[in-house]
Amino acid sequence: MALWLLRSGRHCEHESKFLNENRIYLTWSGFKQNLSKLKDRKELHEYLEKFYPDFTKAHRSQNSGQIWAFTKRMKAGDWVCMPSKRKTIHIGEITGNYVYSDDAENPYYHHRTINWIETDVPRTNFDQDLLYSLGSISTICQIKRNDSEERIRAMQANGWKSVGVSIKTPVTNGDDDQDIVNGNEQEIDIEEIANDHIARxxxxxxxxxxxxxxxxxxxxxxxxxxxxxxxxxxxxxxxxxxxxxxxxxxxxxxxxxxxxxxxxxxxxxxxxxxxxxxxxxxxxxxxxxxxxxxxxxxxxxxxxxxxxxxxxxxxxxxxxxxxxxxxxxxxxxxxxxxxxxxxxxxxxxxx
CATH class of the missing domain: 3.40.1350.10 (Trna Endonuclease; Chain: A, domain 1)
Incomplete structure (x- = not known):
């Protein structure tokens, strides 16, 4: 199983929809393409070149990694951490495969079902190293550093309080998504991290x-x-x-x-x-x-x-x-x- 960071929009503007409908969405506006039919990342890159002709190659690559993660790499049973505009963290378990709905309202064409295990867990309940990982500015990325998945799953049994740090050697899967969707390599939201320090x-x-x-x-x-x-x-x-x-x-x-x-x-x-x-x-x-x-x-x-x-x-x-x-x-x-x-x-x- 894996642990993912997923944001409900740049300003958490889709947060209520995600929570109320027990779904997570790709919220790229106007992005109407059945991604389940993609054969490989090369085909996705080609589509993005047409859809985002003004984007830089690096920007398209970044989007590609996140889209591929949502459609192909996420699995039922994986956990998702979704930051809230209320400075808390929602935690859920993915329960369904990727679904494309051509008749959905823009931008909600792509979704997965999710069971929200706990909502509004205070950010101050998480150790600082976890907050750094959860502070990635990416919309979607996998969190791996410092046994993040194991520790957050253990928090459930500890009343959503910290269980401490037990650092092991990070395990990589060797695929070509590592540099794009691995939370360890992402830029962080400095303002969010600063607010965490103020809160503590x-x-x-x-x-x-x-x-x-x-x-x-x-x-x-x-x-x-x-x-x-x-x-x-x-x-x-x-x-x-x-x-x-x-x-x-x-x-x-x-x-x-x-x-x-x-x-x-x-x-x-x-x-x-x-x-x-x-x-x-x-x-x-x-x-x-x-x-x-x-x-x-x-x-x-x-x-x-x-x-x-x-x-x-x-x-x-x-x-x-x-x-x-x-x-x-x-x-x-x-x-x-x-x-x-x-x-x-x-x-x-x-x-």
Missing amino acids: TIQAKFKGHGLEALVEAILKAKGFTTHRSDKGADGGIDILAAPDTLGFGQPRICVQVKSQDSPLERPVLDQLVGTMQHVGADQGLLVCWGGFKKTIKHELPRLFFKVRMWDRSDLIDEFLKVYNDLDEDIKADIPLKRVWAVANQDNDDED
Whole structure:
């Protein structure tokens, strides 16, 4: 069996479709060609020369490797890691062969069925070397380095927590796809890896009630006056916040913060809404490091004008927006430096 990295689009824009339909797709726009009829990689290269006449040879070769992997090399029983726009990882097992559907909606002509074993596994649960492999900018590649497959399969039995590193000599299969679809050789997404480091630092420095302090600091940097409850029973109130110097402005916000790694259940949202009414808050903010169950997400449209929810990804985004305005103690705990890097202009993606 093998382990694959597969992205649901450059910006995870196809993520919901992949999850809801229990399918993974090749999402190269307009790519209508029954690839099951291809005899070999040479024939695929010839087709890509016609389909992408303006691409460089290297770019076509990169696409060729990924397409060949999806159609010919992936097998039922292989596992797939799919990064989420929520900064988590979805893990599934391929259950079907490659299928071409000529009448499908663009770009969903090519698919395989998949059983999603676990969704939204926090990226901080993975060892850093695995995150480097999963940080490849490729849409599809096989992950082999450092017993990646064995370790991720073992995580399932360990509650999706790290099982440590046991490095063996990498095994290669000797085929000509090695340099194209082997995750070890791919460029990595530097921004994603940087966010992983920030997430690990926040988790280490602001455990438990410490996360409340970070959320309060972010709100203060946004111009709110705040009141944070003492440790212990808080009646569902971790932070109260409002604009103006004395905090008499509007909107008046009631904040509940959960530092747990697991997704939050619906009762906490109901408690927050009740507490908002009790203290006369106009709006509520629910923060959970581990994200939210579907039962909570389904309530978002109904509560759009009353409640906002921040998961790990949202919290980091808000933290970065106001970083320069945070107090010096916070910046000392999480020292960041802005760097500029050339963006990859020859991305393998399909859209």
